[in-house]
Amino acid sequence: MADNIPKKRKSRVQTVIRGQMTWQILERLLNNYWEWQEVYRTTGNPELQLNNGITVNIYDILDGIEKLPPRQKQAVVLSCLENRKEVEVAKIMGFTKWSSQVGMYKRKALTGLANKINKLNEIENRSINGE
Numbered sequence: 001m002a003d004n005i006p007k008k009r010k011s012r013v014q015t016v017i018r019g020q021m022t023w024q025i026l027e028r029l030l031n032n033y034w035e036w037q038e039v040y041r042t043t044g045n046p047e048l049q050l051n052n053g054i055t056v057n058i059y060d061i062l063d064g065i066e067k068l069p070p071r072q073k074q075a076v077v078l079s080c081l082e083n084r085k086e087v088e089v090a091k092i093m094g095f096t097k098w099s100s101q102v103g104m105y106k107r108k109a110l111t112g113l114a115n116k117i118n119k120l121n122e123i124e125n126r127s128i129n130g131e
Contacts, residue, residue: 021054021117023110029056030080030110060120064113072109075102080110 029036029048036058040046046058065076071093078089079102090099 020052021056021114021121023107023114025050025052025054026061026110026114026117027080027106029061030076031083033081054117054121055124056117060117061113064116065109068109068112072105072112075105076109078102079106 029050036048039048040058048056048058050056065073068076074093075089078084078092079086084092086099086102089102090096093102093105095101
């Protein structure tokens with residue numbers, strides 16, 4: 001019976017900083033974007049409170065994606081929002097030899113977005129604390 005329990009897959013990167021957005025957290029958020037959007041439609045609340053204390057606004061993320069350079073935006077939309085495999089995204093983006101370029105564009109975009117979210121949260125926290 002214990003053989004039927006799936007083994008817990010270890011992540012290559014365990015980067016969760018208390019109160020900080022990372023590209024890995026943002027990727028998971030975007031992979032569940034449609035569920036998040038449905039919650040927004042039913043509750044009217046555009047903000048999501050994460051377990052590590054970060055508050056994320058759906059409009060900040062969508063605005064950030066919209067402002068990405070074209071290749072980064074394409075990689076994020078296809079692989080995160082549409083949940084396509086990296087190999088499939090590579091073909092769509094015209095990469096014939098390796099799919100790793102998709103991951104590079106995606107990580108660069110998500111890292112930049114995560115940093116912007118962290119800055120927005122830092123500014124908001126300062127204004128709340130009267131700094």
